[in-house]
Amino acid sequence: MTSVASFFFGLVVALSCLSLQLALASDPGHLQDFCVADATSSVLLNGVACKNPSTVTANDFYFRGLHVAGNTSNAQGSRVTPVFAAQLPGLNTLGISMGSLEVGFVTSNPNNRHFTKTLYKGDVFVFPSNTIHYQRNTNWKAPAVAIAALSSQNPGATTIANAVFGSQPGISADILAKSFSLDVATVNFMQSKF
The missing domain is CATH 2.60.120.10 (Jelly Rolls)
Known part of the structure; x- marks a missing residue:
């Protein structure tokens, strides 16, 4: 086996051994x-x-x-x-x-x-x-x-309602309306409470 082939064979064996070690x-x-x-x-x-x-x-x-x-x-x-x-x-x-x-x-x-x-x-x-x-x-x-x-x-x-409806800067009412299947007016009302 040539020295280059031996080097690559050794490298492959070493990398294989390293990849098989368990993380503890x-x-x-x-x-x-x-x-x-x-x-x-x-x-x-x-x-x-x-x-x-x-x-x-x-x-x-x-x-x-x-x-x-x-x-x-x-x-x-x-x-x-x-x-x-x-x-x-x-x-x-x-x-x-x-x-x-x-x-x-x-x-x-x-x-x-x-x-x-x-x-x-x-x-x-x-x-x-x-x-x-x-x-x-x-x-x-x-x-x-x-x-x-x-x-x-x-x-x-984390209080979920405060985090969602009272975040600063606020989350877009359009995004919240889609996420919660609500209309934008309801989301705006909810955000006004926080």
């Missing part, structure tokens, strides 16, 4: 037992820098307040009481957060199937990640308190 990925393990958020630090590491471990107390891992119903007399009829690393410094780098949502809840999934359940004290319902979901208190005469665990230490939320 996972979250790295923690390098320390905990990383309590230091709100006074200007250094940003994984969100918030760690507090000096010698100054950490039990209160850094404690939050009280999810048992208290919030004021739900707003346009959405709900109130979120966040428990993120800012409120509970011990959550820093754990990749989770919690909060209470003073409403009942149900969800839908990307296949546009509607999954709904009425919940009672002690019940649990899971929302798959990145699905459109909603919550509603079915007994408007009494406040409802739900405890939510979220898969991020600083989760965000």
